[in-house]
Amino acid sequence: MSAAPGPKANGSAYTARFRVWRGDADGGELRDFDVEVHEGEVVLDIIHRLQATQANDLAVRWNCKAGKCGSCSAEINGRPRLMCMTRMSVFAPDETVTVTPMRAFPVVRDLVTDVSFNYTKAREIPSFVPPPGLRAGEYRMRQEDVGRSQEFRKCIECFLCQNTCHVVRDHEENKQAFAGPRFLMRIAELDMHPLDSAEESGLDRKSAAQEEHGLGYCNITKCCTEVCPENIKITDNALIPLKERAVDRKYDPLVWLGNKIRRR
Amino acid sequence: MATTETAGPSSGGVHAPGRAAIAARQLRTDRWWLAPAVTVTVLTVFVVYSTWRAFANADYYAAPYVSPFYSPCIATNCVNMKGGADLQIFGPWWGLSPALLVLIFPLGFRLTCYYYRKAYYRGFWAAPPACAVAEPHRKYTGETRFPLILQNVHRYFFYFALPFAVILTYDAALGFRDAAGHWGHMGLGTLVLLVNIVLIWVYTLSCHSCRHIVGGRLKNFSKHPVRYRMWTWVGRMNAHHMAFAWASLVMVALADLYVYLVASGAFADPKFF
Numbered sequence: 001m002s003a004a005p006g007p008k009a010n011g012s013a014y015t016a017r018f019r020v021w022r023g024d025a026d027g028g029e030l031r032d033f034d035v036e037v038h039e040g041e042v043v044l045d046i047i048h049r050l051q052a053t054q055a056n057d058l059a060v061r062w063n064c065k066a067g068k069c070g071s072c073s074a075e076i077n078g079r080p081r082l083m084c085m086t087r088m089s090v091f092a093p094d095e096t097v098t099v100t101p102m103r104a105f106p107v108v109r110d111l112v113t114d115v116s117f118n119y120t121k122a123r124e125i126p127s128f129v130p131p132p133g134l135r136a137g138e139y140r141m142r143q144e145d146v147g148r149s150q151e152f153r154k155c156i157e158c159f160l161c162q163n164t165c166h167v168v169r170d171h172e173e174n175k176q177a178f179a180g181p182r183f184l185m186r187i188a189e190l191d192m193h194p195l196d197s198a199e200e201s202g203l204d205r206k207s208a209a210q211e212e213h214g215l216g217y218c219n220i221t222k223c224c225t226e227v228c229p230e231n232i233k234i235t236d237n238a239l240i241p242l243k244e245r246a247v248d249r250k251y252d253p254l255v256w257l258g259n260k261i262r263r264r
Numbered sequence: 265m266a267t268t269e270t271a272g273p274s275s276g277g278v279h280a281p282g283r284a285a286i287a288a289r290q291l292r293t294d295r296w297w298l299a300p301a302v303t304v305t306v307l308t309v310f311v312v313y314s315t316w317r318a319f320a321n322a323d324y325y326a327a328p329y330v331s332p333f334y335s336p337c338i339a340t341n342c343v344n345m346k347g348g349a350d351l352q353i354f355g356p357w358w359g360l361s362p363a364l365l366v367l368i369f370p371l372g373f374r375l376t377c378y379y380y381r382k383a384y385y386r387g388f389w390a391a392p393p394a395c396a397v398a399e400p401h402r403k404y405t406g407e408t409r410f411p412l413i414l415q416n417v418h419r420y421f422f423y424f425a426l427p428f429a430v431i432l433t434y435d436a437a438l439g440f441r442d443a444a445g446h447w448g449h450m451g452l453g454t455l456v457l458l459v460n461i462v463l464i465w466v467y468t469l470s471c472h473s474c475r476h477i478v479g480g481r482l483k484n485f486s487k488h489p490v491r492y493r494m495w496t497w498v499g500r501m502n503a504h505h506m507a508f509a510w511a512s513l514v515m516v517a518l519a520d521l522y523v524y525l526v527a528s529g530a531f532a533d534p535k536f537f
Contacts, residue, residue, distance in 0.1 A: 027285045078291030080396055098291050103396075106282035113284075142486040166392040171404045172276030194484050216408035221382050223395035236472070236502065240378050244419070244476035251416040 012039040014093045018046060021100040022058065024109045030098065037088050043099065044072050044083035047111070059110035067229055070158030074111050075100045080160045080227045104162065104169040117168075117175060118159050121183045124213070126205070128190055129198040145194035152189040152238055154230040155182060161224035161234060167217045178214035181224035185238040187213060191245060210246040218243070278398050289398040296394035303387035306510070310517055314367075317520055321361035324520075326527035327443040329435075329453040331520040332460060336431050337362045346445050348438060349431045370428060370516075373421035378472045379509045381415060419473035429461070429468050436461045442535075451533045453522060460519040463512035470501035470508050 018033045035050055044062055051058045063069040065084045072083040077091075077098050091097055105113040131139075162180040163169065179187075190196050191205040198205050209215040220243075224234040232238075248255045278289060290296075317324075317333055324331040325343045334342070336349035339362040344350065354365060374380050385391050392399040407415050439454035441447050468474070479495025482488055501508070525531040 021284055021286060023285060025282050030286070075291065075396065077293045078396055079294075095293075098293075100286055100291065101284045103278045103283055103286065107284040144485040144492055145483075147485075164395050166399055167404065167406060169396070170277040170392065170399045170401070172280040174404065192483065194486075214408070216413065217404070217406035219381065219385050219391065219406045219412075220378055221385050221392060221395075223392070226395050240472045241476060241480050243416070244473060245481060247416050247419060248481060252419065 013037065016046065016088070016091070016093065017096045018050065019096055019098040020047070020050065020055075020058070020111070022055070022110050023107070025107055028107070028110075030100070037093075039089075041088050042084055043074075043076055043081075043086040043088065043097065046088065046097075047083060047099065059108070059112045061112045068156055070156035070229075073102055073158045073160050073163065075102060075163075080164045082158060082160070082229045085229055102159070102163040104164070105159075115159050115162075118157070118162055118180070118182065121179045122186070124179065125183050125186050125190075126198065126203055126208075128193065128196055129201050129203065131195045131197045132200070134195070139195055141194050148192045148237065149189045151232055152185050154232055155185065156230060157182065158229060160227045160229065164223045164227045165218075166221070166223065167214075167219075174214070174217060178217045181218070181234050181239060184209060184213060184215055184218065184242060185232070185234055188238040188242040188245075191242065204249065206242070206245040206249045209242050210250060215239075215242060215246055290396060292394070292397060296397055300387040300390070300393050303383045306514075307384065307387065310513060313517055314520075317524065318363040318367050319361050321363070323524045323527035324363070326453070326523055326533070328438050328441040328445070329457060329523050329526065329533070330438075331523040332432055332435070332457075332464075332516050333363045333367060333520045335435050336366060336428075338365050346438075346441075349434060366428075369421065369424045373418075373425045373468075374509070374513070376415050376418040376421055377509065378418070379506050383509075418471075419477065422468070422471050422473040422477075425468045425471075429464050432457075432461045432464060448537075449535065450537055451535045453526060453533045454536075456519050456522045460512075460515045463508065463515045466501060467505070467508040467512040469498060470505045472502060472505070474498055475502050 014037055015034050016037045018035055019030045020033060022028055022031050033050055033054055035046055035054070037046060044060075044065060047058070047060050051060070060072065060083075062072040062084065064071070067082055067085040070082070073080065074083050075081070076083065076086050080102065083099070099111065101107050101111045101113045105115050105117060108114050159182065162182050165181055167178050168175050168180060187205050187209045190198065191209075218239055220235055220240060222235045224239075225232070225236070228234055278286070314333065317331070321341075324334040325345055325348075327346055330337070330345055330348050336351050337345065338351045339354040339358045340352045340356050341358060342350050342352070342362050354362070358365070386393060390399050391401060391404065407413055436454070436457040439457045440450055442449040475495060475498040478498050479485065479488065479491040482491060482495075485492035485495070526533045
C-alpha cells in the first residue's frame with residue numbers, strides 16, 4: 001500500500017482510498033486499498049492499477065475502455081455505472097470510492113458477475129419478422145419511420161438497466177416473469193419497426209409484452225433511464241409507449257372497436 | 265403498492281444466494297433521499313390544502329375570478345358566477361361542496377399520470393425509494409394486478425382533462441372583465457388565472473397518453489405527416505412533463521389561494537386597467 005489517502009504534492013496526482021469488493025459466490029468482503037490517481041483517469045484505470053500493483057488476481061471484465069462495449073458495468077459508491085466512463089474528477093480527493101459488482105446478478109468473482117439471465121431473456125423475444133415478398137437488400141425505409149428504433153439500437157447491452165430495475169434487483173422471484181427494461185425496449189423497437197411483419201404472421205407483440213414478458217411489473221420509476229450510459233430515454237420512449245400500445249390492445253374498447261370496423 | 269407485502273425485506277433481493285455478499289442494503293453516498301422527501305412534502309401539503317378547499321364550499325368566487333377547484337360548478341348550490349361555467353346539473357338535493365363533483369377528474373388525471381406514478385411510487389411507497397436503493401417490500405407485483413392495473417385508464421382521464429382545460433381557459437378569459445361584468449379590464453387575478461391555464465395546457469398536452477394518441481401508436485410516420493408533426497411537438501413538450509407537472513400543481517393551488525384571499529376579503533385584487 002502507498003501513502004495515506006488525500007491530495008499529494010506530486011503535481012495533480014493524489015492517493016485515493018478505494019474499497020473494492022473481493023470474493024466469489026461463497027462469500028466475500030469489501031477491502032480497502034490506497035492507490036495513486038492521476039489527472040484524467042477513470043475508475044477503470046484505478047482498478048487496473050490495483051491489479052498491477054496490489055491485487056494481481058483481482059477479476060474485472062473490461063474491453064474497449066471507451067463506453068461502447070458494455071463490459072465494465074459495476075456499482076461505484078452504490079450507483080450502477082460503467083467504470084470506464086466514471087471520471088475520478090467527480091470524486092473529492094479525500095472521498096472513499098467503493099466499487100462492487102452489479103448486485104442483481106450472481107457473482108462469479110470480485111467485480112465479475114454472471115449476466116446470463118439477460119441472454120436467456122434475449123432468446124425469449126421473438127426476432128424481427130421479415131416482410132413477405134421482399135428479399136434482403138430490397139428493404140426501403142424512411143428516416144422518420146426508423147428514428148425511434150434507432151435510439152434503442154444505441155444500446156450497448158451493459159445491463160446496467162437490468163441490474164438497477166428494482167423488479168428483479170429486489171425480487172429474485174420476478175426474474176422468471178419479467179424481461180427487464182432492456183428487452184422490453186427490444187420489443188418496443190420491433191413493434192415500431194416499419195417493416196416488421198409480426199402482426200401479419202399472427203404474433204401480437206403488444207399483448208405479448210404484457211402477458212408473456214411482464215410489462216405490467218414496470219412501475220415506470222425511471223431508474224433504467226437514469227443509469228443508461230447511452231442516455232437512451234428507455235422509460236419515456238420505449239416502456240411507456242409500449243404500455244400505451246398494450247392499452248390499445250387490452251384496455252381501450254374504442255380502439256378495439258375502431259380496429260374491428262376497419263378490418264371489415 | 266397495494267399488491268406489495270411490506271412485512272420485511274425480501275431474502276431474494278440484493279441478499280439473494282449467489283449474489284455478492286454485501287451486508288449493506290445500499291451503498292449510495294449522495295443525498296438520494298432528498299428527491300423522495302421533497303416529493304412527499306410537496307404532495308402532502310397539496311393534498312391537505314386541496315382537501316380543505318374542496319370541502320370548504322366557500323370563498324371560491326370573487327367576481328370576475330373563479331377558483332380552478334370549483335370550475336365547472338355543476339350544482340345548484342354554486343354561487344352565481346356571472347357568465348361563468350355554472351351549469352347546475354345537480355339539483356338542490358346535493359348539499360355538499362360542488363367541488364367534490366368535478367375534482368375527481370383532474371385528480372384521476374394526475375393520479376394515473378406516468379410522471380406522478382414515478383414520484384409517488386418512489387416517495388410514498390419506496391418501490392424503490394431511489395435507484396439501487398433496496399426497497400423494504402417482501403413481494404412485488406407492480407401494475408399487473410388490481411388495483412394498480414387500473415393505472416391503464418390514464419388515457420380516459422386525459423380525454424376528460426381536455427374539456428376541463430377548455431373551461432378553465434374560458435374562466436381565464438372572463439377574468440378580462442371587471443366585477444360588474446364589463447369587458448376590457450385586467451387585474452392581478454387575470455394574470456394568475458392566465459399563468460395557471462397555460463401551465464395546465466402544457467401539462468395536459470405533454471402527457472404520455474396524448475403523445476401516443478396523436479401519433480405514437482403509428483408504425484409508419486411517413487404515411488401520416490400531420491400526425492408525425494404533432495407527435496414531434498408533443499414529444500418536445502413531453503421531455504419537460506415532470507417540470508410541467510410540478511409547476512401546474514403548485515400554480516393551481518396558488519390560483520385557488522389567490523381567489524380565496526380576494527373572496528374572503530383578506531386581499532384586494534390590484535387592477536391594471
